[in-house]
Amino acid sequence: MIGRRGWVSLASVAAMLLLWFVVTTATGLVSPGRFPSPADFWQSLSQIATRGYAGGALANHAFHSLRLVVLGFLVAIATGVPLGLWMGWSRRAEAAINPIFLIIRPIPPLAWIPLAILWLGLGDAAKIMVIWFAAFVPSVINSFAGVRSIDRPIIEAARMLGTPRWRLISEVIAPAASPMIFTGLRLSLQAAWTTLVAAELVGALVGIGFVLNMAQQDIYPGMILVGMVTVGVLGWATTMLLGRVERRALAWNVAGRD
Amino acid sequence: MGSIRFDKVDKVFGPRGSGVKALDDINLEIGEKEFVAIVGPSGCGKTTCLRMVAGFEPPSAGTVSVNGKAVTRPGPDRAVVFQQFALFPWKTVRENIELGLRNKNLPKSERDGLVAGALKLMNLESHAGAFPHQLSGGMQQRVAIARAYVLDPEVLLMDEPFGALDAQTRVVMQEELVRLARVNPRTVLFITHAVEEAVYLADRVAIMTRRPGRIKEVLDIRSVREAENWDRLQKIEDVMDLESFVHLRTQIWKSLREEKGAHGV
Numbered sequence: 001m002i003g004r005r006g007w008v009s010l011a012s013v014a015a016m017l018l019l020w021f022v023v024t025t026a027t028g029l030v031s032p033g034r035f036p037s038p039a040d041f042w043q044s045l046s047q048i049a050t051r052g053y054a055g056g057a058l059a060n061h062a063f064h065s066l067r068l069v070v071l072g073f074l075v076a077i078a079t080g081v082p083l084g085l086w087m088g089w090s091r092r093a094e095a096a097i098n099p100i101f102l103i104i105r106p107i108p109p110l111a112w113i114p115l116a117i118l119w120l121g122l123g124d125a126a127k128i129m130v131i132w133f134a135a136f137v138p139s140v141i142n143s144f145a146g147v148r149s150i151d152r153p154i155i156e157a158a159r160m161l162g163t164p165r166w167r168l169i170s171e172v173i174a175p176a177a178s179p180m181i182f183t184g185l186r187l188s189l190q191a192a193w194t195t196l197v198a199a200e201l202v203g204a205l206v207g208i209g210f211v212l213n214m215a216q217q218d219i220y221p222g223m224i225l226v227g228m229v230t231v232g233v234l235g236w237a238t239t240m241l242l243g244r245v246e247r248r249a250l251a252w253n254v255a256g257r258d
Numbered sequence: 259m260g261s262i263r264f265d266k267v268d269k270v271f272g273p274r275g276s277g278v279k280a281l282d283d284i285n286l287e288i289g290e291k292e293f294v295a296i297v298g299p300s301g302c303g304k305t306t307c308l309r310m311v312a313g314f315e316p317p318s319a320g321t322v323s324v325n326g327k328a329v330t331r332p333g334p335d336r337a338v339v340f341q342q343f344a345l346f347p348w349k350t351v352r353e354n355i356e357l358g359l360r361n362k363n364l365p366k367s368e369r370d371g372l373v374a375g376a377l378k379l380m381n382l383e384s385h386a387g388a389f390p391h392q393l394s395g396g397m398q399q400r401v402a403i404a405r406a407y408v409l410d411p412e413v414l415l416m417d418e419p420f421g422a423l424d425a426q427t428r429v430v431m432q433e434e435l436v437r438l439a440r441v442n443p444r445t446v447l448f449i450t451h452a453v454e455e456a457v458y459l460a461d462r463v464a465i466m467t468r469r470p471g472r473i474k475e476v477l478d479i480r481s482v483r484e485a486e487n488w489d490r491l492q493k494i495e496d497v498m499d500l501e502s503f504v505h506l507r508t509q510i511w512k513s514l515r516e517e518k519g520a521h522g523v
Contacts (some may be wrong), residue, residue: 153344161358162334
């Protein structure tokens, strides 16, 4: 099942692991105080997985973070995709919303953290809000661009067939824009993971961000790396899952596939 | 039911006054169940004529009416077959054909019967579950024609429907369309730049001038076809060999060539 490109990817990962071993353990080029060796990493991983760290086992922290990302992402696409479709479809909606959007967009999602805490306190709600803001923007922009890139004859054909407004949106506009919408979803998911750790650095008592925060205070490089790798693995797994949904939803779109 | 009328129609693109005049005083009547082809040099506005009947573009002056009623918007009484097919790629062949019937709120049992009939008419029965990208260009255009025919429209608007097909497929589709037009005649406005196609398919051919497009002359093909009994011949190349066909084709060519005039070709 592994093709030629698959082997290249595997070899690349293996080479990176080997390099890591060589510079930290075999040659001692990098001291363990600066970057953990594979053995440190393994020891930290087994500690947090079995006995726990920062108030919980790895599975607890990971589950909590995953939940925040998924909720923030879902709220972002449930609001961002319809808004983007609407702006794409209606020039008037674009004229009304775009100026506001252009001013809000350059504000880094993390700059919303103080306000989010002021409004919603230190609990999960504030973190979900920050993730939502971060993931919202790519969903809006790509859904908007998706509608604007639809070939005119497709819409004319639907109107010629007497398609009523709601069906036009759900059965023509949305599917025609869906390759771009999925591009937006992938970027949104990425933005959600990128924002997670920062959101969890403030006032969290559980989660990967909290683990990273504690490990920094304990000067514990092995655990810092465990936290980082956990985010990487979870991000990769959710992106894979989204890719699977996309391939299924866009089975008709032969041009968009490899 | 099913007449089209252009009455003193002008079309200007761009701002009024400084825009480009695309059509100038178009007057044309297409009768019930008549097949009229418009030919003309590219950019003469022939496609714009069709788009106004479809309701995609309003005329700048004059009226375009169907059955005596001015056209204001697109609708299933005026089915369009586009040059680039314009199928919905995320819908199967069956779903593409069925959409217009669902929009008419027909019950499922009735829709199934009509879709089955359209699939059979266009020889698409074995492809009902396929997606458009799995079909050849000719097959895709069959689906588009089936999607239009199944609506039982009063008029059928065809905008260079075979222009994107290869030569062999085009011939097959032209023969098929003649078969359809004879079995199930309806009012057709057909846009093309292929003179032979126009003479082969149409009852009348309207020749347009260069921009701003005007109707230069309208040739009666039907009386010649019936007098010479073209329909006895099955194959398009046999019809094209007939002296009466060659005569009409040459007449249209000469008329078009005058239009190209100084620009040659």
